[in-house]
Amino acid sequence: MIRNILENSIETALWELKVNKTKPIINLEHPEDLSHGDYSTNIAMVLAKQVAQNPRELAEKIVAEIKERQPKEISKIEVAGPGFINFYLSSEFFVLQNKEILKAGKKFGLNQSLKGKKILVEKSSPNLFKPFHIGHLLNITIGESLTRILSFSGAKVISIAYPSDISLGASKTIWALIDKKLENKMTINILGECYVYGTKKYDEDEKAKQEIIEINKKINNKESCDIWNIYKKGRDLSLKYFKDITARLDSKFAGYFYESEAGVLGKKIVEKYVGKFFEKSEGAIIFKGEEYGLHTRVFITSQNLPVYEAKDIGLISLKFKKYNPDISLVITDVEQKQYFEVIKKVAILIYGDWGEKSMYWQHGRMQFEGGDISSRYGNVPLAEDFIDEVKKGVSKKMASVEKKSSIKGDDKLIENITMAGLRYSFLRSSPGKNIIFDFDKSISFEGDSGPYLQYSYARAQSILRKAKEEGVKAKVENTKSKVTPNTLEKLLYRFPEIVERAGNEYSPHYIATYLIELASSFNSFYATGKIVDKKDAESPYKVALTEAFSIVLKNGLNLLGIQAPEKM
């Protein structure tokens, strides 16, 4: 990679100058402003103090030394500002790079930074018997994107889901089903309504609360009775619904672990360590987190039932026994951050290595701009309703655009655009921060949006179709003297670095931000003149560049879980 070539050059220069006593860390970055070159290093400023020299003078010396054996990929090196060394890549480099992109195609951007690592990703842990709401949608979107990015960085990724099939919440729903005599009329919406009703009653009505607790005990003890049969039916229905919606969301799971199984195992493990890491308190088994600066939590209730905590401890064992991953990644909401710090601590105490390898990664929460959406839906919008609502908006917009365009929007395309809008708005900001969702903006096709990326792709495809019709073939050879590198080329080759960074930091937003910049530079390039033109000698190169852009954009969109339509 070009980065290594530059690093080696700098290292050699420093060695020749004998300025450093220890091996310095060479910080190579892309200057924000492309007029400052393609790469830049602050090494002279970092070392200046150590060797008591003026940073600019030192930089000049380093540059002179590099110039002694200047690699062909570099066309210009200069010292700028307080002592930066800026590197400009040669047009020869860009030509080679474009060739590389065309050759690699779908594989362009693959890197090996996580090669040999097995990563287990737990995403979208749905609560059966409860609605699949926008929080789950956000989780699965981020999880799916991370999964793809990690795979693209060379890791073997296994996605699993951890459905909560047994919980107090499920018991609340079942109680409500019985109370409302709806046990034979179960649908996913009825389950959702019953959950809300059951939760309300649990908080307000002491008699209902006791009944729910009894139901919960029976389910936990797997007592065969009417309740168990209702539970079974509801569990199957919820699970089917979950599988359907995740299919709609383009997510696949290699396996499932259920809370019921994790609970049984977790309870045994926790009980084994009572007196060592856990203690009894008010009839419950707890972990005293305060001793470690964490929260104290109940693992097994005074009803002798395992709760979330014990289940998670059991889950870790299930995961490692079955898959033995190098990293077990769990993607959750920030509200569970401190909770999982406790789990991780307990896991390290009990399991050692397995605990160390368990990583809990948090994304932000959904909030709404203006608040009309929450009033439209009540408190938490259901994922499907929400998608459909956005889809309606896209459909309307599509109809107004169609008047000006020859492309007719079919349902599949509208669904694609809808999901692009949603996914992009979930993935564009750095993880961990709350996402303020603007309904109108996510369906807007303009600017910083998923559909804008799709539109850019469709335009590029349109050009490539025309090039084919007119017989202008993409060609990168023998054009190096004619074309000066443009902004588009200066961005294209960075893609693998971006993917690697997104993978290392578990941050899809680097890709989202990069793609917008890339698409924007392509659209500027598009506007400067005709790309397909038989009379233009540079046209084959421009077509090649368009093709390279298509490849990078499509690969990048795929990492975000966004489809790249041929036409729109």
Place this chain on the structure above:
RNA sequence: GCCCUUGUAGUUCAAUGGAUAGAACAGAGCUCUUCUAAGGCUUUGAUGUAGGUUCGAUUCCUGCCAAGGGCACCA
């Protein structure tokens, strides 16, 4: 009360301790006899606050202010 996270244009987001803090939307003004104007080009506008560390701070540290979240039988 204790703990965690976040404060950047009017709004929603960027910025691996570096150069003139980038975009998008909204506002003002251009731009289709040309491969998709859902585009492109100009332009107005921002680091919550007070200190500290550093050659250099949006970034690291501390106080304050503001927002969100978490603190034992929910998940």
